[in-house]
Amino acid sequence: MSELPPIPRPEQQPLPPAGGPRRIVLPPHRERARRPRSVRAREWVRRNLFPSWRGTLLTALAAGVLGLIAAGVIAFVFFGANWEVITHNRWLLFAGGFPREEAWRLWVSIAVVFGLIGLAYGTWSSLGRRDHLFVLLVGGFVIFLMAHGGAEIWSSVYFLIAVGCMYLGYLLTYQLPRATSSLRTLQVRVVGGLLILALPIVLLLLLVGGDVGIRSLDGFVLNLVLAPVGIVGGILIGIPLAVGRASSLKSISWTCTAYIEIVRGAPLLGWLFVALFILDDIIGGDLIIRAMVVMAVFTGAYMAEYIRGALQALPRGQYEAGQAVGLNQWQRTRLIIMPQALRISIPPMVGQAISIWKDTTLVTVILPLRELKGNADSAISQFEFTPDRIEAYVFVAVIFWIVAFMMSRISQRVERAQGVGER
Amino acid sequence: MPDERSPADIIAESAGPKAAVATDRSPSAEPDELSPRLANARDMIVTEHVDKWFGDFQALDDVTLNIKEEEIVVILGPSGSGKSTYIRCLNRLEEHDAGRIVIDGIELNEDVRAMQAIRSEVGMVFQQFNLFPHLSVLSNITLGPQKVRHVPKLEAEALAMQLLERVGIPEQADKFPAQLSGGQQQRVAIARALAMQPKIMLFDEPTSALDPEMIKEVLDVMQELAESGMTMIVVTHEMGFAREVADRLVFFDEGALVEQGTPEHFFTNPREERTKLFLSQIL
Numbered sequence: 001m002s003e004l005p006p007i008p009r010p011e012q013q014p015l016p017p018a019g020g021p022r023r024i025v026l027p028p029h030r031e032r033a034r035r036p037r038s039v040r041a042r043e044w045v046r047r048n049l050f051p052s053w054r055g056t057l058l059t060a061l062a063a064g065v066l067g068l069i070a071a072g073v074i075a076f077v078f079f080g081a082n083w084e085v086i087t088h089n090r091w092l093l094f095a096g097g098f099p100r101e102e103a104w105r106l107w108v109s110i111a112v113v114f115g116l117i118g119l120a121y122g123t124w125s126s127l128g129r130r131d132h133l134f135v136l137l138v139g140g141f142v143i144f145l146m147a148h149g150g151a152e153i154w155s156s157v158y159f160l161i162a163v164g165c166m167y168l169g170y171l172l173t174y175q176l177p178r179a180t181s182s183l184r185t186l187q188v189r190v191v192g193g194l195l196i197l198a199l200p201i202v203l204l205l206l207l208v209g210g211d212v213g214i215r216s217l218d219g220f221v222l223n224l225v226l227a228p229v230g231i232v233g234g235i236l237i238g239i240p241l242a243v244g245r246a247s248s249l250k251s252i253s254w255t256c257t258a259y260i261e262i263v264r265g266a267p268l269l270g271w272l273f274v275a276l277f278i279l280d281d282i283i284g285g286d287l288i289i290r291a292m293v294v295m296a297v298f299t300g301a302y303m304a305e306y307i308r309g310a311l312q313a314l315p316r317g318q319y320e321a322g323q324a325v326g327l328n329q330w331q332r333t334r335l336i337i338m339p340q341a342l343r344i345s346i347p348p349m350v351g352q353a354i355s356i357w358k359d360t361t362l363v364t365v366i367l368p369l370r371e372l373k374g375n376a377d378s379a380i381s382q383f384e385f386t387p388d389r390i391e392a393y394v395f396v397a398v399i400f401w402i403v404a405f406m407m408s409r410i411s412q413r414v415e416r417a418q419g420v421g422e423r
Numbered sequence: 424m425p426d427e428r429s430p431a432d433i434i435a436e437s438a439g440p441k442a443a444v445a446t447d448r449s450p451s452a453e454p455d456e457l458s459p460r461l462a463n464a465r466d467m468i469v470t471e472h473v474d475k476w477f478g479d480f481q482a483l484d485d486v487t488l489n490i491k492e493e494e495i496v497v498i499l500g501p502s503g504s505g506k507s508t509y510i511r512c513l514n515r516l517e518e519h520d521a522g523r524i525v526i527d528g529i530e531l532n533e534d535v536r537a538m539q540a541i542r543s544e545v546g547m548v549f550q551q552f553n554l555f556p557h558l559s560v561l562s563n564i565t566l567g568p569q570k571v572r573h574v575p576k577l578e579a580e581a582l583a584m585q586l587l588e589r590v591g592i593p594e595q596a597d598k599f600p601a602q603l604s605g606g607q608q609q610r611v612a613i614a615r616a617l618a619m620q621p622k623i624m625l626f627d628e629p630t631s632a633l634d635p636e637m638i639k640e641v642l643d644v645m646q647e648l649a650e651s652g653m654t655m656i657v658v659t660h661e662m663g664f665a666r667e668v669a670d671r672l673v674f675f676d677e678g679a680l681v682e683q684g685t686p687e688h689f690f691t692n693p694r695e696e697r698t699k700l701f702l703s704q705i706l
Contacts, residue, residue, distance in 0.1 A: 315551070315553075317549055317551050317553035318553060318555070320516050320549070320553065321549065321553035321554070321555065322555075323514075323516060323542060324514060324516065324542060324545075324546070324547035324549075324616070325542075325566065325567035325571065325615065325616075325619065326539060326542040326543035326567055326571040326619060327566075327567070327570055327571060328539060331570050331571075335566065335570065336555055339557050340555075340556065340557050343557065
């Protein structure tokens with residue numbers, strides 16, 4: 001191994017003479033020599049991949065395994081698989097029985113959501129190289145899917161417009177100055193307000209007027225509606241439950257505890273059967289609405305526990321400072337405790353959100369052949385596609401992964417942006 | 424000490440021959456004897472025979488102490504002596520179990536509205552600052568006035584800026600607490616308490632969590648506040664502050680008020696053995 005160039009160090013400053021005024025004298029700032037990039041790269045590779053003969057062996061092993069898997073995947077994706085099961089059933093998988101002449105509602109909804117994501121990114125964070133790469137990959141994937149022959153070529157144009165909306169929103173907000181606090185406050189309020197309104201707006205677009213209704217939701221669109229309804233409903237249920245469980249009034253605290261423990265005690269699948277068989281007699285309504293209620297109720301129990309954990313993590317001084325300022329209990333909860341508790345509980349709540357996103361596939365049990373996975377089942381039940389079940393399920397898995405990964409990335413950004421002013 | 428006289432007698436004696444006539448055997452001194460400038464002031468805080476229990480532990484044992492308007496009282500005592508508990512009872516962060524506490528004519532009891540009224544009249548500064556980390560410095564200060572007193576936003580902000588000027592850090596208004604030094608945070612906490620325009624300020628070891636070089640900036644603000652005529656009760660170990668600013672020192676031990684008197688009395692001629700021991704340990 002070749003000798004590495006010595007690391008430059010600033011010279012030691014002599015201590016100031018004793019007895020004089022005690023001032024800390026820092027050495028003058030100077031440009032420190034950097035090692036050339038090629039040396040640094042070589043050093044990085046050596047340290048992280050080949051630190052010793054054992055390390056080298058393990059790296060080689062890992063590379064071998066990864067290589068085998070990659071070769072298998074590439075062989076399957078590009079040569080072995082018959083993707084016609086997907087391209088032929090694009091609309092079935094995407095929106096199923098949603099009326100085609102109302103498809104504009106889907107595209108406008110997607111554009112609205114994408115635009116809002118852009119606004120939010122511009123307000124609280126910034127897009128990095130990896131984000132652009134992710135958009136490029138997903139965009140390419142979707143456009144390849146859409147443009148692969150057939151009448152839905154326009155769909156890729158619509159999708160591109162939606163992505164454009166995202167970048168437009170991003171540029172709009174990212175350009176705004178961040179220094180002036182009053183403008184910044186206004187921006188945060190407007191974008192925050194729009195985000196809160198997003199779900200009602202999208203539901204309005206998808207469900208009201210024309211030839212559509214709750215029964216039109218089908219395919220991937222159904223998953224895309226079920227999950228946010230479950231998550232938002234869950235948070236709305238979870239907040240009062242958490243506060244209630246922490247209440248000193250035992251009747252309230254016991255009721256909330258009972259709710260949480262009972263709901264968490266059974267799997268979501270069980271509660272979906274409750275929706276199917278029992279809620280029918282009690283609240284009736286469309287099965288999709290019952291499924292939404294169950295998902296919100298189920299998620300609420302988990303959200304409540306995460307928020308309660310955050311409430312307990314808050315220092316007691318925060319409650320006392322609120323009391324000392326003269327705020328009443330409701331004001332303390334709303335203005336001081338909840339904002340901090342919700343911030344602390346973002347990571348576990350996102351975990352729960354990703355989990356409920358994937359669990360939307362369970363709805364297939366009570367609503368057969370409706371959501372994405374169910375429609376994949378019906379795609380492979382077509383005579384000519386019966387051998388292509390792996391392709392269909394791989395596709396479904398990739399779609400779920402894309403959305404889950406997006407959620408996790410966005411939550412990381414939210415956490416970082418919220419870190420301002422953290423203790 | 425085989426002395427059966429109450430601290431009141433001791434203080435009365437130490438205050439001079441005129442005071443020796445006082446025959447009241449309650450542990451409360453006559454503050455007018457202690458500080459002539461407060462001779463005609465009315466009682467701002469009245470506490471009579473206050474007990475406080477935490478489970479089996481008696482935190483306050485029959486504390487009787489009256490404090491005049493504009494008086495500066497410094498409470499001394501070893502840790503666990505009940506001094507923090509005492510001032511926390513004054514704005515009902517703790518509920519006393521027996522006795523009577525009257526703040527500016529309002530008695531503290533189960534009545535929630537009385538409690539709210541008192542909390543907006545009594546400002547409190549904590550050892551750990553307890554600023555709201557999710558709000559800017561300015562919002563920390565305007566929150567109380569806006570939400571409790573319903574002061575319009577612009578007015579509340581103008582007041583907050585005035586107070587930040589007063590504590591010497593107007594340029595930090597838009598920062599978040601975590602971006603400030605400890606001394607600056609504590610000064611914001613003082614400004615936050617003052618924003619409610621309280622008649623009384625309670626300080627619970629306000630400099631104990633600070634690095635040494637920041638203690639002075641907080642004490643300077645407190646001294647300025649004392650000179651402006653605020654009624655203040657300060658729990659602290661800063662003897663320089665106690666000697667210079669206080670009208671009266673009060674020594675607590677094991678939940679009881681052991682001795683009280685002028686700073687001069689305390690630093691030249693303390694009477695109680697426990698007071699002497701304590702002072703010898705910290706001076």
